[in-house]
Amino acid sequence: MLQDVTAAALAAGADAAEVAFADHQALSVTVRMGALEEVEREESRELGLRVLIGRRQASVSGSDVSAQGRAKLIERVVAMARLAVEDPYVGLAPADRLARGAHADLALYDAAEPTPDELEDLAREAEDAARAVDGVTVSNGASASWSMSSWRLATSDGFFGDHRGSAFSLSVGAIAGEGAQMEQGYDGRSTRWRADLPGATGIGAEAGRRAVAALNPRKLDSMTASVVFENRLAVSLLSPLIGAISGPAVARGVSFLKDRLGQAVFAKGTTLVDDPHRLKGLASSPFDDEGVVNQAMNLIDDGVLTTWLLNSNTARQLGLTTTGHASRGLAGPPGVSPSNLVLLPGALDQAALMRQAGRGVLVTSMFGPSINANTGDWSVGCSGLWFEGGEIAYPVTEITVAGNLIDIYKRLIPGSDLEIRGAADAPSILVEDLAIAGK
Numbered sequence: 001m002l003q004d005v006t007a008a009a010l011a012a013g014a015d016a017a018e019v020a021f022a023d024h025q026a027l028s029v030t031v032r033m034g035a036l037e038e039v040e041r042e043e044s045r046e047l048g049l050r051v052l053i054g055r056r057q058a059s060v061s062g063s064d065v066s067a068q069g070r071a072k073l074i075e076r077v078v079a080m081a082r083l084a085v086e087d088p089y090v091g092l093a094p095a096d097r098l099a100r101g102a103h104a105d106l107a108l109y110d111a112a113e114p115t116p117d118e119l120e121d122l123a124r125e126a127e128d129a130a131r132a133v134d135g136v137t138v139s140n141g142a143s144a145s146w147s148m149s150s151w152r153l154a155t156s157d158g159f160f161g162d163h164r165g166s167a168f169s170l171s172v173g174a175i176a177g178e179g180a181q182m183e184q185g186y187d188g189r190s191t192r193w194r195a196d197l198p199g200a201t202g203i204g205a206e207a208g209r210r211a212v213a214a215l216n217p218r219k220l221d222s223m224t225a226s227v228v229f230e231n232r233l234a235v236s237l238l239s240p241l242i243g244a245i246s247g248p249a250v251a252r253g254v255s256f257l258k259d260r261l262g263q264a265v266f267a268k269g270t271t272l273v274d275d276p277h278r279l280k281g282l283a284s285s286p287f288d289d290e291g292v293v294n295q296a297m298n299l300i301d302d303g304v305l306t307t308w309l310l311n312s313n314t315a316r317q318l319g320l321t322t323t324g325h326a327s328r329g330l331a332g333p334p335g336v337s338p339s340n341l342v343l344l345p346g347a348l349d350q351a352a353l354m355r356q357a358g359r360g361v362l363v364t365s366m367f368g369p370s371i372n373a374n375t376g377d378w379s380v381g382c383s384g385l386w387f388e389g390g391e392i393a394y395p396v397t398e399i400t401v402a403g404n405l406i407d408i409y410k411r412l413i414p415g416s417d418l419e420i421r422g423a424a425d426a427p428s429i430l431v432e433d434l435a436i437a438g439k
Contacts, residue, residue: 001021001065001070002019002021002152002153002154002160003154003160005017005019005047005049005070005074005154006018006019006154006155006156007156008070008071008074009049009051009074009077009078009156010156012074012075012078013053013078013082014051014052014053014078014081014156015051015052015053015054016051016052016091016092016155016156016157017049017050017051017052017155017156018049018050018051018092018153018154018155018156018290019047019048019049019050019153019154019155020047020048020049020151020152020153020154020289020328020330021045021046021047021048021065021151021152021153022044022045022046022048022149022150022151022152022330023044023045023149023150024042024043024044024045024147024148024149024150025042025043025147025148025149026040026041026042026043026145026146026147026148027039027040027041027042027113027114027116027119027145027146027147028040028119028143028144028145028146029116029119029120029123029143029144029145030123030141030142030143031120031123031124031127031141031142031143032127032139032140032141032142033127033138033139034124034127034128034139036120037141039116039120044063045063045065046061046062046063046065046330047061047062047063047065047069047070047073047330048060048061048328048329048330048331049061049073049074049077050077050333051074051077051078051081052081052090052091052092053078053081053082054086055086055087055088055090056081056082056083056084056085056086056087056090057081057084057087057090057333058077058078058080058081058083058084059077059331059332059333060073060076060077060080060331061073061329061330061331087313089313089314089316089317090313090333091312091313091316092155092156092157092290092312093155093157093159093290093291093292093311093312093322093326094312094321094322095157095158097292097293097312097321097322097324098155098157098158098159098287098291098292098293099159099161099286099287099291099292099293099294100158100159103161103163103286103287104277104286106163106277106278106279106280106281106284106285106286107192107193107279107280108163108164108165108166108192108280108281108284109148109164109165109166109192110166110168110192110193110194110195111166112193112194113146113148114144114146114168114194119144119145119146120144122144122170122200123142123143123144123170123172123200124142125200125201125204126142126144126170126171126172126200126201126203126204126207127139127141127142127172127204128204129172129200129201129202129203129204129205129208130142130172130173130174130185130204130205130207130208130211131174131204131208132204132205132208133174133176133205133208133209133211133212134212135176135177135208135211135212135215136174136175136176136208136211136212137175137176137177137178137182138174138175138182139172139173139174139175140172140173140174140175140184140186141172141173142170142171142172142173142204143169143170143171143172144169144170144200145167145168145169145170146166146167146168146169146194147166147167148164148165148166148167149164149165149167150162150163150164150165151163151164151285153287153289153291155291159291161286161287161291163285163286165192165284166192166193167190167191167192167282168190168191168192168193168194168196168197169188169189169190169191169197170188170189170197170198170200170203171186171187171188171189171203172186172187172188172203172204172207173185173186173207174186174204174207174208174210174211175211176208176211176212176214176215177215177216181215181216183211183212183214183215183217183395184211184214185206185207185208185209185210185211185212185213185214186207186210187203187204187206187207187210188203189203189421190282190422191280191282192280192281192282193280196280210364213385213395214364214383214395214397215395216394216395217383217394217395217396217397217398218386218394218395218396218397219396219397219398219399219438219439220361220386220396220399220436220438220439221438221439222435222436222437222438222439223436223438224433224434224435224436225359225360225361225433225434225436226357226358226359226360226361226430226431226432226433226434227360227361227363227401227430227431227432227434227436228350228353228354228357228360228361228362228363228387228415228428228429228430229363229366229428229429229431230350230362230363230364230384230428231350231415231417231418231419231425231426231427231428232419232421233363233364233365233366234343234426234427234428234429235341235343235424235425235426236366236369236380237408237412237426237429237431238272238341238343238424238426239369239424240369240371240373240376240378240405241257241272241405241409242309242337242338242341243255243371243373244256244257244258244373244376244405245257245299245305245307245308245309246308246309246314246336246337247308247309247310247311247313247314247315247317247318247325247336248314248335248336249373250308250314250318251314251317251318254373254374255373255374256372256373256374256375256376256405256406257305257376257406260305261305261306261307261308262304262305262306263304263305264303264304264305264410265300265303265304265305265406265409265410266300266303266409266410266412267303267410267411267412267413268302268303269302269303269346270300270302270303270343270344270412270414271298271300271301271302271343271344272298272299272300272341272342272343272344273296273297273298273299273341273342273343273344274296274297274298274299274338274339274340274341275296275339275340275342276288276294276295276296276324276339276340277294277295277296278296278339278340281339281340281423282340282422282423283338283339283340283423283424284339284340285339287324288311288322288324288325288326288327289326289327289328289334290311290312290322290326290328290334292312292322292324292326293324294324294325294339295324297323299338299341307323308320308323309323309325309336309337309338310322310323310325310336311325311326311327311334311335311336312326312334313333313334314336325337325338325339338424339423340423340424341423341424341425342418342420342424342425342426343414343418343425343426343427343429344414344418345414345415345416345417345418345427346413346414346415346416346427347416348413348415348416348430349415349416349417349428350362350415350417350428351390352415352416353413353415353428353430354387354390354391355390356390356413356430357387357390357430357432358388358389358390359386359387359388359389360386360387360432361382361384361385361386361387361396361399361401361436362384362385362386362387362392363382363383363384363401364383364384364385365382365383365384366380366381366382367380367381367382368380368381369381371405375404376404376405376406377402377403377404377405378402378403378404378405378408379400379401379402379403379437380400380401380402381398381399381400382399382400382401383395383396383397383398383399384396398438398439399436399437399438400436400437400438401434401435401436401437402434402435402436402437403431403434403435408431408434411431411432411433412429412430412431413429413430413431413432414426414427414428414429415427415428415429415430
């Protein structure tokens with residue numbers, strides 16, 4: 001069907017065409033305080049079409065994938081492209097970069113589709129474990145879900161590729177304390193394969209433990225102190241880095257790293273890997289969303305920034321070659337994004353990082369980050385645990401951690417407690433002498 005759509009678009013006046021098709025199914029069940037709250041089922045099929053006429057392009061998407069619906073999409077998008085503003089860098093991916101031939105099986109799909117009753121039982125087990133923790137007073141609900149998605153991509157240059165994946169997820173929230181002294185805790189996991197999902201009892205118990213550990217928090221005076229970001233959220237510290245090395249940001253000149261390609265940005269020994277071919281990876285794919293060959297690469301290698309994240313458009317703008325990081329939905333031109341990110345671990349576990357720091361904050365929750373994309377000035381709201389002599393002393397809340405990321409990245413110390421939990425993971429991270437704004 002997809003090759004027929006590209007052929008029809010060329011016949012209607014397009015010089016080139018790219019079509020994507022997505023098929024999605026999902027089922028989720030939520031329980032709260034021992035009662036079934038919601039069962040939701042979703043099914044969708046959608047087609048996205050991008051066409052080029054000279055240096056003009058347009059894209060449309062629609063859920064009517066019948067022959068008549070496809071004909072209307074083609075007619076509409078070709079008319080739109082004729083009226084679009086010219087872009088000197090527009091075009092499909094270079095033919096010599098396309099991932100032609102057989103594509104790797106990355107073990108992304110598990111055919112074990114659960115029933116609503118099975119998901120409800122899983123959610124109940126997680127919630128029961130959270131509520132059983134001493135000090136937990138209320139459940140914030142538990143949700144178990146399953147989804148399956150398939151993706152097909154074809155271009156008028158002769159590329160065709162498809163892949164599909166499944167996802168199994170379980171999450172639970174717990175509340176400890178009463179009245180004005182209530183604190184929340186959360187835990188959850190997502191995996192490609194059902195058998196890889198951790199036990200529901202363990203997830204629920206962790207959510208309860210985290211809620212209780214946050215009870216009776218104190219406020220800190222403003223100060224400069226060491227900060228340890230725990231492993232389950234430490235990768236958030238690297239999110240501004242990904243934005244800063246994305247091709248569109250660099251091409252527009254709105255990146256605090258725009259002049260640092262090939263330079264040491266982190267301490268020697270620090271390595272950040274991007275691997276689209278990780279087996280069972282939540283962000284794995286055998287090719288990028290322009291059909292380009294993708295591969296594992298070190299974005300940061302021994303502290304040095306090695307590359308920008310490029311699709312074909314931004315590569316042309318910068319006089320470079322696409323890196324296989326094109327990312328798109330069904331509507332609009334491709335953007336860029338990484339795949340499975342991992343900050344490689346260092347030598348010290350979280351406890352050793354705290355002992356090295358002596359005193360400071362172990363951050364367990366982050367919210368409301370702010371970044372100046374041009375300068376790297378960064379701040380984020382936090383709560384967590386104050387430690388003295390390397391030992392946890394008491395919970396803290398309503399603090400803001402701030403600094404300049406160019407300086408922070410150079411002083412960042414990765415821990416050894418790496419755990420692969422999602423599409424972006426890091427061990428605990430220590431940054432000494434950070435500004436902490438408190439009461």
